[in-house]
Amino acid sequence: MTEDEARAWLDSNFDVSRETAAKLERYVDLLLKGMAEQNLISASTVPHLWARHIVDSAQLLTHARNDGDGAWIDLGSGAGLPGIVVACLSNRPILMIESRRKRIDFLQHVIDDVGLGHAKIFGGRVENAPPCNAAIVSARAYAPLPQLWASALHLSNAKTVWVLPKGRNAQNELEAARPAWQGVFHVEPSVTDPESSIIVARGVVPQGRKKGRS
Numbered sequence: 001m002t003e004d005e006a007r008a009w010l011d012s013n014f015d016v017s018r019e020t021a022a023k024l025e026r027y028v029d030l031l032l033k034g035m036a037e038q039n040l041i042s043a044s045t046v047p048h049l050w051a052r053h054i055v056d057s058a059q060l061l062t063h064a065r066n067d068g069d070g071a072w073i074d075l076g077s078g079a080g081l082p083g084i085v086v087a088c089l090s091n092r093p094i095l096m097i098e099s100r101r102k103r104i105d106f107l108q109h110v111i112d113d114v115g116l117g118h119a120k121i122f123g124g125r126v127e128n129a130p131p132c133n134a135a136i137v138s139a140r141a142y143a144p145l146p147q148l149w150a151s152a153l154h155l156s157n158a159k160t161v162w163v164l165p166k167g168r169n170a171q172n173e174l175e176a177a178r179p180a181w182q183g184v185f186h187v188e189p190s191v192t193d194p195e196s197s198i199i200v201a202r203g204v205v206p207q208g209r210k211k212g213r214s
């Protein structure tokens with residue numbers, strides 16, 4: 001996907017008002033400026049930033065647009081991918097969880113500068129975030145599936161939708177996790193990389209545990 005195709009994809013999949021477009025542009029600006037101080041995204045991806053990061057994040061919304069009214073929780077948000085992109089494109093409350101101080105400061109700066117009042121940060125480890133019932137949980141380049149679910153189960157219930165971009169190895173990773181984890185799983189193709197996939201999961205609990213909390 002070229003950068004022009006990435007912008008066209010956003011326009012055709014979201015109601016990108018002038019205000020929303022300005023928010024995304026400002027976020028991209030802040031990302032590029034922030035690169036002078038810390039490695040927010042891999043330098044090799046900068047020329048492809050709209051495809052590799054903005055659309056790659058935005059596509060997660062297309063798998064969880066109508067799932068409940070509750071919060072979207074993004075695990076290991078880093079520089080705000082996908083959390084900040086989701087906050088630019090949706091009014092759903094979003095909580096980004098990130099443990100590294102410099103990343104937390106960057107995320108807060110973006111929230112304040114872009115004006116994303118419905119986005120909040122939990123600055124700390126996912127394992128220590130207060131229990132809640134997220135409508136949606138995302139995690140991009142955060143952890144392998146078993147660690148991911150073990151660290152964040154207390155943020156979910158039986159209705160939570162997990163949208164997990166997983167690169168080229170998604171199906172294998174899912175098969176390896178199945179003996180220990182049950183749920184309803186789909187593997188969806190990524191629009192930014194034909195060889196990558198997104199795992200969409202519901203009702204995730206450890207094998208042997210009843211799907212109780214709803």
Ligand SMILES: C[S@@+](CC[C@H](N)C(=O)[O-])C[C@H]1O[C@@H](n2cnc3c(N)ncnc32)[C@H](O)[C@@H]1O
Pocket residue numbers: 075076077078079080081082097098099100103124125126127139140141142151
């Ligand atoms: C590889 S980066 C990915 C960042 C972003 N999601 C992206 O796709 O660009 C992983 C991020 O997860 C954070 N992280 C890793 N383990 C964590 C944990 N247990 N709790 C909170 N943050 C964590 C790291 O500090 C890092 O910023």
